[in-house]
Structures are given as structure tokens and as C-alpha cells.
Amino acid sequence: MENTPNQTPGDDRVVSVREVGPRDGFQNEPETIATADKIELINELGRTGLTRIEVASFVRPDVIPQLSDGVEVLRGLDLPTDVERMVLIPNSKGLDNALQVRELFDAATLFVSASESHNKANINRTVRQTMDDVKAMGSRVVSEDIKFSAVIATSFGCPYEGKVPMERVLDLAEEFAAAGATELGFGDTTGMANPAYVSRFFSEANRRLPEVEVTAHFHNTRGQGLANAYAALEAGCRSFESSFGELGGCPVPKGSTGNIGSEDLVSMFHEMGVDTGIDLEVLIAAAQRVQDVLGRKLTSHSIVAGPVDWTGALMAANAG
């Protein structure tokens, strides 16, 4: 890592960052990205030091055509062996399809919304029905020796219902943990989290879920994404999801940004002296590359500003 003299002395915290741009990001692009471009971008992400990437989704191609080439993408990948390839699986039909190519991935995300209205709007099932579905799918996943990662959407608020009680979210999480999930992700689906609530939430989540990995997924809808990540870190969270270029997320309201940018998250962690194992400059190059592929400016900050320059070299070069 670079010379970062203002970092926390003696901070030896290590965090895991999962890149979700190739699924959560590419899915939300108005124009479908060419399969070859997707493969190249994901392979580039594999050279950053990232050890977890969400690479595809087994959704219905008529519903999300942007990801209909999932199996082709999986087949085309050339990633280091220590990179965990995660896929999103929305239902048992998707799981059937995924298991046809079981060797192509390592971990599966199965999800529910904590809010009835959002779950209904999203997949037209009750939360109870979905919980039962997901637990059944989870047991199939586990029996195939695939990592079962459960995600709870609208964990910090629902755009239809408003408040989503912490008790309710953590009850669902415990139920997933008991059903074999080894990772529990909490999604701020429409960017309603704030750092004070996040701090309390992850303190309680860690207390109630001592046996599973607890993962934070924040959006940057009102610019609070990194504040929420910092609050979660301070409350003991050590696993985070983000998206290169700040791609993706749920663009509600229209025009708002989605996921926090991976390069901004990693930049913050490195400046604090928190280890991610990621080479920030290579990650920024990958984000610049996806910007080129999409042909538009993306919204992450570090893609413009670059890593913090603690040496003065940049200013000296500009002055020269």
C-alpha cells in the first residue's frame, strides 16, 4: 500500500469487499453490455486483489435481459483460484439452472425483503412464503457444497412502508442462519440508512449472529454511503459490498445514485489503515475501463480524484 501517514496508527483491521458491479451494476444498465466486455471487465476485477465478485444472476431472461448471458459469462471467466464467484438466484427455477453449471461458481445469494410490500412488489410472494422458499433452496445449495449467502433487502427502511423494525430483520436473519446460511447480507435497498441507525443495527446484528459473517450493502442515494460504511465498520462489521464506478443499485428516486463505489470505499479504508487486500490503482483503472465501455461518466469520486497523494508528487508534476 502507498505512503499514508495520516492513517490510524496500529489499525490492523482487515475487511472483505465484495464487488457487485457485474451483477447489480450491469443489470441496471439501460443497454445490455456485450458478453465479451463483461468477461474482460470481470477478469480485470480479478486482477485487483478482490477475492469476492458477484458475477452473474440466474434470473429470467425476459425479465432481466441484461443478464441473460450469465452462463456464457461464467464460462468465459479467467479468475485467480482464490476469487469467490458469487451468483444471485431468485427462485427454485433459477437454482435448477444454476446447478446445471455448478462447477462455474462458488457461492449463491438467495434473498428476501424484510418488508411485505417490497417483497410483494419485487417477487409477488409474502415474506413467509419467500422465507420458506429460500430455506428450501438454501438446503439444496448447502448439499451441493455451495456457500449459502442470504440477503435481506430493505433492512434499513422500505420505500412503501417506511420503517422496518430491526427486530423483524434480525429475526429473519437468525432464521436463515439456523437454516444453514453462513453469510447474512443486509441491504439498504433504496438508500434509507443513516450512520446512527447503522451503528446500532450492526452492533445488534453481531450480537445476535455470532456464527455467521455479517455483510453490509449500502447505497449512496443521499451521499451517506461511506458514512454508513464507516459506522458499520466501527460497530464491528468486516464485510462490505460495493460496485465499481458506483454502478447499479436501485435508482429510486429516478436519477439517484445506487451502490457505493468500490474505489471510494477502498480508498477510505486504506486511508484509515484498514486492509482490504485490493490494489486501489488497479481497481480505479477497472472503473475507468467500465466507464469507457459504457461511454458515459460514472459517479464515483475516486475515478476522478484518484488515490490520495501523500507525497506531493502530483502537485509537483502539475507545477512543473
Added chain:
Amino acid sequence: MENTPNQTPGDDRVVSVREVGPRDGFQNEPETIATADKIELINELGRTGLTRIEVASFVRPDVIPQLSDGVEVLRGLDLPTDVERMVLIPNSKGLDNALQVRELFDAATLFVSASESHNKANINRTVRQTMDDVKAMGSRVVSEDIKFSAVIATSFGCPYEGKVPMERVLDLAEEFAAAGATELGFGDTTGMANPAYVSRFFSEANRRLPEVEVTAHFHNTRGQGLANAYAALEAGCRSFESSFGELGGCPVPKGSTGNIGSEDLVSMFHEMGVDTGIDLEVLIAAAQRVQDVLGRKLTSHSIVAGPVDWTGALMAANAG
């Protein structure tokens, strides 16, 4: 304030937010904004509940032509009587000019850079020379019954020198406090602060400066602006500066964002249950208005996303 059920229960913290867009923002616009527009925008800010606005600067008009109409702007303002009108004064000539219209403002910002190289690049004086100048100016300011607010730029890092020792910054701050400054502002001039360092910095600043108000001024260069504000708040800081629409700041590297957006900062505080006294919707309207005046999209998030909707009304309206 709105229905914010996820806010911190019992959080009764109150913070002060100073809007710096009319000085720090307007100064950095490539095209000078018409005087009448400035006056209208500042008067609109005066209707948000903001009680502190940096409204003008007594700089040389040939150096910063964007602010050459400062006196005209001050004369045109129609602000509530409880709004503190702050002006930036870079040198004793500026102070001479300011004192000609002493009745038009309430507080003066006088500044130094903690870093020799930055101070030299900025005003071509040593830090020691500038400290002596500013203290002499400060004593004139105090004798005119004007509030003396001292600002220390590059408090969290210097683009030329890298690290700026905390000791050095706080020594300068104590010297200003002893010279009569009642507010000490710490500026993250080129966006090098991180929340871990900010947390330690403001804990120490509050310990060493018990008699003065300590103010945080962060930039959002790498998206960490609100994370830094949250860290400062948690460390006891209760005074913040920000800029509507995320205007201004030091655009280094080129294209990076500057100050944190006032509406994003206020949105975060309100969601946490921290009181600012500001009407967020009126503030967002003011940011939208400056966007209209400048004729380009600004980078704050809340200007697009609006306040968090805890009622579901927005989604219901969109569905209907």
C-alpha cells in the same frame, strides 16, 4: 421535521451548519454570477432556517473577479436578523475595505495554511508571517466588535507536503484562540481527511480548545465528506461548514468535487435525529435554484433524491 422513525431515539444533539456556497462556491465558478442572482440566492438561503452564511470576500477584484461585487451583494441582502453574515478577509488591505462597511456583516474569517508550502503557494508568505498578520488583523476585528473566526487550511493534509502533524495544527489553533478568535475552523482543503483521523483530531481539538467553537470544513473529493462529518460529530464537533449543491471547494485534482453538499449534510443529520434548525425541503429548493442559475447539474445527492420519504407517499404516487 418529518417523520423519521429510524432516527436515533433520544438523540437531542444540536449542530450549527454554516452555508459557504455564496463565497467558497461562487468564487470557484468559471463564469461570474450576476450580482442580483447572488443576492436572490443568499436571501433564499436566509429563508431555510440557516443562521450562518458566508456571504462575501474582501479579496482583490483582479485576483478573484467572481467576488468583486462583495459590497454590492452585502448591501442588497435582506436576511433575518438572527442570521450571522460572515465575510472572508485575506489581508489587512481587505480588512481596511471591510471596515468601511462594518455594519454590513457580523463575523470575519481570517486564515492561514498549516503547511508552509501551501501557505506560500496561496499567499506567498511564511506561516509565521501570516500568523502574525492574522493575529494583528484579529485584534482589529475584535476591537470593532466583529466575531473573529480563524481558519486553518490543510489541517488534514497538504497536497505539496503530504502529512501535516496534528500538533502543528493545534498549536496554531491555540495561538489564535489566545489572540481572541472565538471560532476555530479546520479545513480539509484538498480532501485528504479520513474518518479515523478526523475522529482523533476532533477529540484532541476539543480537549485543547475548550473555550472556542471548533468547526469542521470537509471536502467530498473521494466521497468521504459525510463519513468525515459523522466521525467529527461523534468526536464532539458541533459546528460544520458546507455548500449548497456541493458547489465550490478546491477542485484539485481537476474535475473532483469540492465542499460537502449542505443538503446532503443536513439530510444525514436529520435522519440521525440531530437538529440543525434548517428546513431541508427549502434548502433543497435553494440548491435547485442555484443549479438553474448556473445552468448545469450539480453534484449533491439530495438535490436529486430529495429527503428520505418515510411515509411511502412518493412510491404510492409513482405507482398511481
